[in-house]
Amino acid sequence: MGTELLAPLDLAFWHFESDAHPMHLGALAVFAPAPDTTPTRILDLLGTRAAAIPRLRMCVRDVLLPVGGKAWTVDKDFDVHRHVEHIAVDGGDFMTGAGRLAGELMERPLGRGRPPWRMYLIGGAEGGPFAVLVKLHHALADGMRAVAIGAGIFDEIAAVTDARTAARGRPAVPPRSWLPDPREMAGMALGRIGEVGRAL
Template sequence: MSTELLAPLDLAFWHLESTEHPMHLGALALFEGDGGNDAGSIVELLAERAAAIPRLRMRVRGVLLPIGGAAWSTAKDFDVRRHVRHVRLPGGDFAADATHLAGELMEQPLERGLPPWEMYVLTGAEPGAFAVLVKLHHALADGMRAVAIGAGIFDQIAGAGAAGARRERGVPPRSWLPGPHQVVGFARDRLEEVGRAVGIGASVMRASRFDLWGDSAFAAGSSGTRRLGTAVLGLDDVLKIRRVAGGTANDVLLAVVAGALRRWMLERGEPLPGADPRALVPVSRRRPGGPAASGNRLSAYLLGLPVSEPDAWTRLTAVRRAMDRNKAEGPGRGAGAVAVLADHLPPLAHRFGAPIAGSAARMLFDVLVTSVPLPRSTLSLGGSPLCAIYPMAPLARGQSLAVALSTYGGRVHVGLVADAKAVPDLDRLAGSMTDELAALLRAATG
């Protein structure tokens, strides 16, 4: 893999970026050190494994054709030392210090002339626990692809990779000259795609609104600063609630987010909005068993978060019914599928139109809420077990909060990325997540 055009959505993410709105995903992984690893050995191991991941050697460069396009190409002067760094934290609460620093590091855009990723090894004053912060540009990978790339640093996945590379399923050869049935099928598919794109565009126009959140933190201007908040939810509690309420575990988590926002706004003394805020809930368009395409394959659902509803169980019921309607319609239709439109635009339109489209995101949704899948197996780095991992999503223009959730080790880890000036009390919102889950559990078991 030496040269490869950026897929349309990757190109859109690449051009959406600005100094105030870096478009990288992240994850903060905390490890239980046993004293067997020093900082130098962790950095060496991480650098060795990152260098062995082919995708992490790729950088973005401009191309003559198509006009406005860009391509991935292998960086001939690739030096993993420019991407893997060590930061020693002062003594104190290591987890809190690592979380604070991770938020600040998420502010900084990735250097665009290099492969767009960074990893930081964070250690404390004393040997023991350590953390790894991973930053991957959204053009490089969506959530599922980011997990596949980032997982290569762990002992279990790196060991499996060393034993033998995964073989891609062969594609039978075929003639480049299409037959009459192929021509008809292609034309029919293109007409269907165009019709679907027109329908999505119309839905976006109808869904766009100007009744923003008034004086709320979510209507504040962007400062370019970042803060990371974290919460840990019991997976058993989530599943107990789901068994009583029906639906999915993700429905429960979306209801937790809605309830947490309500609690947080009331504690701040803010009036509840006249219209419930809307969440953009990304959905992968990757098909199980399908080709391992490297580009972003995303759509999304739009979901009204019922923060105006005072009863926790009624909020969950409303979320479950709304998500059932979204799923019945499918991820390729409706205003939430706006990302699908990227496939129907020429590269030049992405180059000049992405910043405009990014500025309009605020009229479509208020907060991003995404679930990032992780391997179910126990993971470790250099023999030190992974004890927590907090995913981080980028902030869209004009927005102050993004929520990402990952399940690992029987717990749901919540990463809250916020504009640091607009949401200085992010820890209070993180605490509201656990309070809301407790309220739902009481309603389910009482």
């Protein structure tokens, strides 16, 4: 994948973004893992899956023409470890702590000098539940692209016995009429997991 001009709507999402009006969307998936699942194992798998998706290696750069235009280009310094992070949940009810932490993470703007996405492994103490928050810039992923990216990331998550989803998206301008609700995107992606408990 080389250089690709941003489509008009994606360009609008990129230009309209401000601290008061972030242009990213997110999906939070909560899992109940098998006892032998560890944060390191999950994090390694998430990083491997994300790094294998070409779109997630792309960053936005200026172009001479058209005036005001932007283009997707491959980030030659791409390092998946800059995008995938593990954050522990301190005591108390996991769902409450994970939800609060996900809200705080969604409030942070995405860096514009790197591929505009982040992924967080929340919790994941050995034998305990964990959550995965995927945060994507709206210019990077419209509805169908978000589904494809989500499926590519979650398709081989192993040792999962139960999955519940919640999602949150905050575009500052009305999305296209065919853009699925973030909860639908999370559900569609997680639907691909199926029998992944036997993957590892």
